Every structure is written in C-alpha cells, then in structure tokens.
Amino acid sequence: xxxxxxxxxxxxxxxxxxxxxxxxxxxxxxxxxxxxKDKPANLEISRRDIEALLSHAVGENILVELxxxxxxxxxxxxxxxxxxxxxxxxxxxxxxxxxxxSMTEKISADIVIEAYGEPDGVKNFxxxxxxxxxxxxxxxxxxxxxxxxxxxxxxxxxxDSIHVRDLPLPAEVxxxxxxxxxxxxxxxxxxxxxxxxxxxPEAPEVIKEKKPEASAGAEEKK
Numbered sequence: 001x002x003x004x005x006x007x008x009x010x011x012x013x014x015x016x017x018x019x020x021x022x023x024x025x026x027x028x029x030x031x032x033x034x035x036x037k038d039k040p041a042n043l044e045i046s047r048r049d050i051e052a053l054l055s056h057a058v059g060e061n062i063l064v065e066l067x068x069x070x071x072x073x074x075x076x077x078x079x080x081x082x083x084x085x086x087x088x089x090x091x092x093x094x095x096x097x098x099x100x101x102s103m104t105e106k107i108s109a110d111i112v113i114e115a116y117g118e119p120d121g122v123k124n125f126x127x128x129x130x131x132x133x134x135x136x137x138x139x140x141x142x143x144x145x146x147x148x149x150x151x152x153x154x155x156x157x158x159x160d161s162i163h164v165r166d167l168p169l170p171a172e173v174x175x176x177x178x179x180x181x182x183x184x185x186x187x188x189x190x191x192x193x194x195x196x197x198x199x200x201p202e203a204p205e206v207i208k209e210k211k212p213e214a215s216a217g218a219e220e221k222k
Contacts, residue, residue: 004063004064004065004143005053005062005063005064005065006064006065006067007045007049007050007053007064007065007066007067008045008046008049008067008069009031009043009044009045009066009067009068009069010043010044010068010069010070011041011042011043011044011068011070012030012031012042012043012044013042015042023044024047024094027046027047027048028044028045028046028047029044029045029046029047029050029093029094029095029096030042030043030044030094030095030096031043031044031045031095031096031097031098032095032096032097032098033066033077033079033097033098033099033100034097034098034099034100035079035099035100035101036100036101036102038077038100043066043068043098045096047092047093050093050096051092051093054084054093057147058147058148059111059112059147059148061080061081061109061110061111061145061147062080062081062147063078063079063080063101063142063143063145064078064079064080064081064098065077065078065079066078066079066098077100078100078101078102078103078142079098079099079100079101080098080099080101080107080109080142080145081096081097081098081099082097082098082099083096083097084096084097101142102142103141103142103143104141105141106139106140106141107139107140107141107142107145108137108138108139108176109137109138109145110135110136110137110138111135111136111137111138111145111146111147111148111149112134112135112148112149113131113133113134113135113136113148113149113151113167113183114148114149114150114151115129115131115150115151115152115153115184116150116151116152116153116154117152117153117154118153118154119153119154119155119156119157119160119186120154120155120156120157121156121157121158121159121160121186122156122186125157125158125189126189127157127158127186127187127188127189128186128187128188128189128190129153129156129184129185129186129187130184130185130186130187131183131184132181132182132183132184132185133164133181133182133183136149136164136167136175136177136183137175137176137177138169138173138174138175138176139173139174139175139176140170140172140173140174141172144170144172144173145173146169146170146173149167149168149169150168151167151168151183151184152168153184153186156184156185156186157186158186158187158188159185159186159188160185160186161182161183161184161185161186162182162183162184162185163179163180163181163182163183164177164178164179164180164181164183165179165180166183167183
C-alpha cells in the first residue's frame with residue numbers, strides 16, 4: 001500500500017517570483033494544497049524533507065499527512081502528492097502540488113506497472129516481451145492505494161498476454177480502465193529477411209555489322 005508519512009509545512013502568504021526566490025533561498029520549496037471542500041492554500045515545505053521523502057518512495061503516489069503550523073497552531077491535512085516539479089538540470093525539487101483527500105472517500109490515481117521474471121517464450125523461444133501500458137488508473141480509498149503494481153510474467157509463452165483484468169490487485173482496489181486492454185504480450189521472434197539475390201546483369205547486346213548482300217548478278221564481262 002502507499003506509504004503514509006508526515007511532513008511539516010507552514011502557510012505561505014507571499015506570492016510572485018521574488019517571493020518564490022526568497023522561499024528557495026532559505027531552503028524551502030513552495031507548495032500548494034487543493035481539493036476537498038477547502039480553498040487552495042499556499043504552503044512552504046523543507047527542501048531537505050521533501051527530497052528525502054521522495055528518495056525513499058517506490059512510486060510517486062505517496063500519502064502525506066501535512067502538519068501545518070500557523071503561528072503555533074497546528075492542523076493536520078491528509079493529502080496525496082499530485083505533481084512534483086524538478087529543476088531540468090540540477091534535479092532539485094522546485095514545486096509540489098498536494099491533493100487533499102479523505103479516508104472515507106475513494107480516489108483515482110495512476111499507478112506504475114512493473115514486470116518481473118523472464119517469460120518462458122523469451123527465455124526458451126526467443127520471443128519479445130512487449131509492454132503496452134506503463135501505468136493503470138486505480139480507484140480505492142486512500143489507505144488502500146498501492147505504491148506499485150508488480151506482475152509476474154515468467155509463465156508467458158509465445159502469444160500469451162496479460163490484460164487489465166488479470167492484474168494482481170488487492171480486493172479493495174478496482175481498475176478504472178477497460179478490462180480488455182492488453183498490458184503485456186510475448187510476441188513472436190522477429191525473422192530476419194533474407195537479402196534478395198542480386199540480379200545478374202545481362203550481357204550487352206552485340207550488334208553485328210550486316211554484311212553487304214551479294215550482287216544480284218555477276219558483272220557482265222566486257
């Protein structure tokens with residue numbers, strides 16, 4: 001199931017580019033929490049804390065109990081990390097979006113699908129394992145949300161496939177996708193085409209000089 005962790009935060013009243021620079025200069029990361037019945041709220045979290053949290057996570061779907069400290073008064077809000085923006089070069093976290101959730105209301109989230117094992121059709125017959133879906137949308141209560149869907153593909157033979165309906169999901173979790181969608185398939189090995197035989201160049205046609213025809217009659221002797 002998705003990990004549930006605590007993360008300290010505080011309200012952020014400043015907005016604009018200069019304010020964001022100040023937040024980052026003091027080791028913070030600007031964030032926003034939205035969803036549920038409350039209005040979106042600007043927050044500031046510790047860069048060190050959020051990067052440590054993400055580095056230990058299997059997937060990006062992490063349940064976070066935000067402990068928001070506002071002038072000594074603390075309130076807790078359960079949320080799901082919705083989006084993380086990273087610096088394109090340095091990789092550091094630039095911004096985080098949190099989606100407020102309730103333990104009693106179902107949520108939808110995209111969960112990564114990962115294969116393990118070597119398919120029989122690949123190992124023994126030279127087939128190729130193809131993955132058509134990298135993630136699947138699941139619907140469940142927040143506390144039942146899995147971090148990752150791991151699928152054993154070792155029994156697959158040439159032509160065998162795994163569909164959404166075959167995914168090993170917990171009983172409390174439903175796939176919010178077409179059940180017939182193909183996730184994995186073992187395709188037949190590619191057959192290398194034989195190079196076409198080079199055409200033998202035809203010998204150039206030899207045109208012989210036509211011999212002059214014999215005179216119709218011998219020249220009369222004088």
